[in-house]
Amino acid sequence: MIHPRAESADWAFDSVFYHVYPLGLLGAPARNDFGAAPVERLATLTGWLGHIRRLGCNALYLGPLFESTAHGYDTADYWHLDRRLGTDETLRRFVVAAHEAGVRVVLDGVFNHVGRDFWAFRDVLANGEGSAYRDWFAGLRFDGRSPYGDPFAYEGWHGHYDLVKLNLANPAVREHLFGAVESWIRDFDIDGLRLDAADVVDLDFQRALAALCRDLRPDFWLVGEVVHGDYRRWANPQTLDSVTNYEAYKGLYSSLVDRNYFEIAHTLNRQFGPGGMYAGLPLYNFVDNHDQDRVASRLGGTRLLYPLYLLLFTMPGVPSIYYGSEWGLLGKRAHGDDSPVRPAIDLAAGPSLGPEPALAGAIGKLATVSAGSVALRRGSYRQLHVASEQFAFVRELDGEAVIVLLNASEREVDLAVPAPRDGEWHDMLNGGTVRAAGGQLHAAVPAGWGRVLRAGQPAGPT
Secondary structure: OOOOOOOOOHHHHHOOEEEEOHHHHOOOOOOOOOOOOOOOHHHHHHHHHHHHHHOOOOEEEEOOOEEEOOOOOOEEEEEEEOOOOOOHHHHHHHHHHHHHOOOEEEEEEOOOEEEOOOHHHHHHHHHHHHOOOHHHEOOOEOOOOOOOOOOOEOOEEOOEEEEEEEOOOOHHHHHHHHHHHHHHHHHHOOOEEEEOOHHHOOHHHHHHHHHHHHHHOOOOEEEEOOOOOOHHHOEOOOOEOEEEOHHHHHHHHHHHHOOOHHHHHHHHHHHHOOOOOOOOOOOEEOOOOOOOOOHHHHHOOOOOHHHHHHHHHHOOOEEEEEOOHHHOOOOOOEOOEOHHHOOOOOHHHHHHHOOOOOHHHHHHHHHHHHHOOHHHHHOEEEEEEEOOOEEEEEEEEOOEEEEEEEEOOOOOEEEEEEOOOOEEEEEOOOOOEEEEEOOEEEEEEOOOEEEEEEEOOOOOOO
């Protein structure tokens, strides 16, 4: 199924993302040999599309793909696929295959900085003050030396001088980057971009980029990597469509570890409750990613993965699954080394690599439940109950009401919560019905799991 073009990026509300770090998953060498012939590792990812769809995912966020020195965020050439992953034609074929499978493709846009092998920086290294590109880099001056011993100084990202900060106010830099983005859209037919380090990327640059992308494709989706701050500064009609929901990220797992659902309840009320700051904004929700420890390693056991993903799929926002975590894959960063959370995985062996192979089936079921409820994907949010290991809320839209009951304890519990209407409530997740009367709903909630109850008659996917 090929997704039709739309008039806006509203499709994100109805999406479940699968997140892949390609250089890791596909076993690329840690450093690029720029003289080597391309190796079509990206073609292997085509074989993952069936698995991605079975999980219920209909969008794919691919980490950095373009020619780089090492990890992909140290770009050497914005215009061509990294030779460790193949050729430009490899990427074209993959996007076609993804679209035919019903999967949209969002790429990493790394515009804040480049690597020291970036062609314009190499020109500065060769020609010094005589380089035509000396004004392409932030803070570049010739009255000092860099930590690499260069006869000039420059700004690095967060003190990392292998990541050279670009001068995004320079019209020539913008022309080069915007030209590359236009080529990605026209030549590869991508559906969106995730802006790396968006919280430190010039907002005027982001607005200009957004205007360019939406002029080329009105349904192009832009999500920014933002950790702290008021997300509306970046996500608004003039700039980006969404940002990474780091504010909720910690609470999603630490509420379970600490037996303290009050933490994530406070965050969700602040973000999406009545009068919430981000009501109606499709924030990008996740429980782990390529920069963080695998969530299974944070929980101290795999039992809590089930209520964790249940909440991820029923809270407001756009859920994302990081590759391998659907099997409870373990992994912790060590002394700044990200490779333990970015491993190579053979799809056939994948379920045997994590301690919870059945989790993938549960995630697929949760995605089906979400696909069947417009209230879960787009509805309002209101808390009904919170305790140390139990949590309940209601999502409502256009006459549809869905109550979510979560139980993180090791025993079944009976919950009584306010119900917005009396009558039968159908369990979309487990089957069966519950009756509400007098404005109250009483339900037994399984240990380490939950219930997703919809008022009235069951309905198919919408």
